[in-house]
Amino acid sequence: MSVQSVVARHPAEDRYSAFARDVIEGLTARPKRLSPKYFYDETGSRLFEEITALPEYYPTRCELAILRQHASDMARLLPPQTALIEFGSGSSRKARLLLDSAPAIAAYVPVDISAEWLSEEAARLRHDYPRLAVLPVAADFTQPFGLPRSLAPLARAGFFPGSTIGNFEAHQASAFLRHAARILGEDAILIVGIDLVKDAKTLTAAYNDAAGVTAKFNLNLLARINRELGADFDLAGFCHQAFYNRERQRIEMHLASRVRQQVQVYGRMIEFRAGETIHTENSYKYTVESFGAMARGCGWTPVAAWTDADAYFSVQALRAAKQ
Ligand code: SAH
Ligand code: AVI
Numbered sequence: 001m002s003v004q005s006v007v008a009r010h011p012a013e014d015r016y017s018a019f020a021r022d023v024i025e026g027l028t029a030r031p032k033r034l035s036p037k038y039f040y041d042e043t044g045s046r047l048f049e050e051i052t053a054l055p056e057y058y059p060t061r062c063e064l065a066i067l068r069q070h071a072s073d074m075a076r077l078l079p080p081q082t083a084l085i086e087f088g089s090g091s092s093r094k095a096r097l098l099l100d101s102a103p104a105i106a107a108y109v110p111v112d113i114s115a116e117w118l119s120e121e122a123a124r125l126r127h128d129y130p131r132l133a134v135l136p137v138a139a140d141f142t143q144p145f146g147l148p149r150s151l152a153p154l155a156r157a158g159f160f161p162g163s164t165i166g167n168f169e170a171h172q173a174s175a176f177l178r179h180a181a182r183i184l185g186e187d188a189i190l191i192v193g194i195d196l197v198k199d200a201k202t203l204t205a206a207y208n209d210a211a212g213v214t215a216k217f218n219l220n221l222l223a224r225i226n227r228e229l230g231a232d233f234d235l236a237g238f239c240h241q242a243f244y245n246r247e248r249q250r251i252e253m254h255l256a257s258r259v260r261q262q263v264q265v266y267g268r269m270i271e272f273r274a275g276e277t278i279h280t281e282n283s284y285k286y287t288v289e290s291f292g293a294m295a296r297g298c299g300w301t302p303v304a305a306w307t308d309a310d311a312y313f314s315v316q317a318l319r320a321a322k323q
Contacts, residue, residue: 018140020229020266027270027278034221036167036253036281037113037140041224045117047217049091054213056205059163062313063193067097067161070306070315075102077189077303077317083107083133083154085184087141087176088164090114092121095159098191099129107133107154109147113140142172147183156184161193163313166250166284170294173284177298181320188320190300195313197285200244202312207242207251207283215240218253218280231265241277253281288314 019038026034040048052060067074075098078084082104086095089110099105108125112118115138122136139145158180165173180190207214218240222233241254257272264270286294291314292302300318307314 023225023229024266024268027265032278034278034280037142038224039217039221040114042114042116044217044220044224045090045114047213047220050213051217054209054211056209058202058206058312059195062308063094063161063315065308066306066313066315067094071097071101074098074191074317075104078102078104078157079155080104081106081154082157083109083151084157084159085109085111086159087111088160088162089118089121090162092125094161098159099132107135107151109135109137109151111137111139111141156188158184158188158190160190163193163195165192166195167281174294174298177295177300181299184320186320186322190318192316192318193313194286194291194316196311197249197287198312200246203244203251203285204242207253214242218255221280222255225265229266231263233263237261249285251283252279254279288316291316
C-alpha cells in the first residue's frame with residue numbers, strides 16, 4: 001500500500017473542518033483551550049524533534065536509554081510474525097530500536113496525525129528496512145480508524161512511547177487503553193512509555209527550556225491557526241507559560257495574552273483580557289503503580305516495567321486480558 005493511498009483516505013477538507021470546529025469551540029469556551037493534538041503540523045513535528053534534543057527535556061533521553069538496554073527483553077514478549085502498531089510515531093526513532101532487536105516484527109504500522117511528516121518517515125524506514133512491510137496510517141488515534149487489511153494474518157502488538165498517553169485526561173487515557181485492547185486483540189502486548197512523578201524543578205525546566213524551543217512549539221499553534229484558518233493572531237501578543245500543577249500531577253502549558261486584545265478567527269471575533277490564557281496542553285505524570293492500576297482497570301495486565309537509572313521515566317509492558 002502506498003503512503004499516498006493511505007493519506008488520501010482522510011481528505012484535507014475533513015481535517016480542516018474538524019480543526020476549525022475545535023478551534024472555535026475551544027476559543028469560545030471558559031477557560032479558553034485548544035487540543036494538543038493540533039501542535040503537530042509539519043512545523044510542530046519539526047519543533048517537537050528539536051525539543052527531544054534539548055538538555056532540559058529528559059523524557060526522550062531516558063526512554064531511549066531504557067529501550068537500548070531492554071529492547072531484547074521487550075522483543076521476547078512478541079510472538080513470531082507480529083505487526084507492531086505505533087500510536088503517535090513521530091520520527092519512529094524509538095521503534096527502530098525495537099525493530100533492530102525483534103526479528104518477530106514482520107510489519108510496522110506507524111499511526112500519526114502529522115500526515116506529511118509520517119509519509120517522509122515511512123519512506124526513510126522502507127529504505128532502511130527493505131524486508132519490513134511499512135504501512136503508515138495518517139489518522140487521529142482518538143477517533144475510530146481503520147488498519148490495513150494486509151495485517152489480518154499477523155499477530156498484533158502496540159507501541160505507545162514518549163508518554164503521549166500523558167497528554168490525555170484520565171478518562172481519555174482509559175478510553176484509549178480499552179480501544180487499544182479491542183484493536184490489538186486478546187493476549188496482545190502493548191509497550192507504553194510513561195513519564196514519572198518527580199521533583200517540580202526538573203519537571204518545570206523540561207517545559208521551559210533556555211533556548212525557547214518549547215515556547216516556539218506552543219506559539220506555533222497560533223501560527224497554524226493563522227496559516228490554515230486565516231486568523232490574525234499577533235504572536236508577539238502572547239507568551240508561553242508552563243508550570244507543574246502538583247495537586248493534579250501534571251505540567252500545564254498555556255498561551256497568555258500580554259494585553260487586552262481582539263483576534264479574528266474563522267469569521268469570529270475572539271476577545272482576550274490581559275493575562276487571560278489559552279490552555280494548550282496537560283502532561284500527566286504517573287508512578288509505575290498508578291499507571292499499572294489504571295491499565296488493570298482497562299483490560300490490561302502489567303507484565304514488566306523498566307526505568308532509567310534516575311527513575312525519571314518508565315517503559316511498561318502490558319498484556320491484553322481475555323475480553
Ligand atoms: N512517539 C514519538 C513522538 C511523540 S510526540 C516519540 O516518542 O518521540 C507525539 C506524537 O503523537 C506526534 O508525532 C504527534 O503528531 C502524534 N499525535 C499527537 N496526537 C495525536 C492524535 N490524536 N492522533 C494521532 N497522532 C497524534
Ligand atoms: C508528546 N508529549 C508527551 C510531549 C510532553 O512532554 O507532554 C509534548 C511536549 N510538550 C511540550 N514539550 C513536549
